[in-house]
Amino acid sequence: MRDGVNGAPATSLGVSEWVRSSASSAAGQCVELGAMPDGGVAVRNSRDPHGPALVYTRTEIAMFVEGARSGEFDHLIE
Structure with missing residues (x-):
């Protein structure tokens, strides 16, 4: 995660x-x-679009997506 912008209002990130x-x-x-x-990727809660967002690098998001595709997190929702 990128420090300095995490927790900033989602509407202030230029997305x-x-x-x-x-x-x-x-x-x-x-x-x-x-x-x-x-180049960062912001993540926000759709129920609070003006609330805080977390910001990740593209590499961090790519690694998360790869883990999700391979089922590494399935046990968290079963």
Whole structure:
């Protein structure tokens, strides 16, 4: 995670488009990701779009996605 911007309001990070999974529920229970102008990736709670966001490097997000694809986190939701 990148220090200095973590916890900043999501609306202050310069993200022009937030993306959520098509598997998200209609009740808005999901996270959204957005590319930042400086190359970071911001993550926010869709239920609180103006609230705090966490910011990761592209490499950190890529490693998380790879772990999710391989099922490393499945035990957390079963």
